[in-house]
Amino acid sequence: MSLHDDAVSVLKGYENGDTEQAALRRTYLDHLAGHPDGMWKACGAGHLTASALVVDPERGRVLLTLHRKLRMWLQMGGHCEPQDTTLEAAALREATEESGIPGLTLLPGGPVRLDRHPIPGPCHWHLDVQYAATASTGAVERISEESLDLRWFPYDEVARVADASVERLLASTRARLEQGR
Numbered sequence: 001m002s003l004h005d006d007a008v009s010v011l012k013g014y015e016n017g018d019t020e021q022a023a024l025r026r027t028y029l030d031h032l033a034g035h036p037d038g039m040w041k042a043c044g045a046g047h048l049t050a051s052a053l054v055v056d057p058e059r060g061r062v063l064l065t066l067h068r069k070l071r072m073w074l075q076m077g078g079h080c081e082p083q084d085t086t087l088e089a090a091a092l093r094e095a096t097e098e099s100g101i102p103g104l105t106l107l108p109g110g111p112v113r114l115d116r117h118p119i120p121g122p123c124h125w126h127l128d129v130q131y132a133a134t135a136s137t138g139a140v141e142r143i144s145e146e147s148l149d150l151r152w153f154p155y156d157e158v159a160r161v162a163d164a165s166v167e168r169l170l171a172s173t174r175a176r177l178e179q180g181r
Contacts, residue, residue: 001085006087025114031048039080049078050084051074055173065149066148067147077128099144100143101141103135115168155170
């Protein structure tokens with residue numbers, strides 16, 4: 001199965017009961033149907049990306065990166081690479097590379113959210129498939145070259161430093177964590 005096929009399968013199975021998320025799901029599936037290259041950065045109409053919010057549920061905190069280009073506190077994530085065989089693998093690879101933390105574990109149940117956001121040209125849109133990952137107790141982060149900073153924030157401080165998309169991702173992640181208890 002190709003990464004494109006995996007993305008279609010993941011998106012067909014993604015449901016969270018929210019009408020906005022259902023509309024985004026349809027947008028992503030339509031994009032992939034119309035763009036065989038829709039997984040790759042070279043697709044000028046936009047492309048899927050994969051990200052993961054790294055959380056430490058025992059301490060009630062989240063690891064955010066101060067993105068070098070955007071200068072915003074965000075979850076770890078980015079473009080799919082040719083070696084990625086699944087969206088989950090892409091999200092986990094990005095989270096591991098950008099956090100420097102080995103052994104991250106994605107929360108079960110597939111993506112936590114979808115987020116479509118404009119980006120500066122030549123491409124127009126990132127269609128982000130967002131996962132959540134837990135770090136083991138005592139995990140030590142390491143700043144990558146893609147970041148200006150990397151920092152743990154208590155859940156209740158995220159709204160102070162990050163935008164609404166990160167807040168929504170954190171809320172959905174916390175709900176998923178609660179379901180797992």
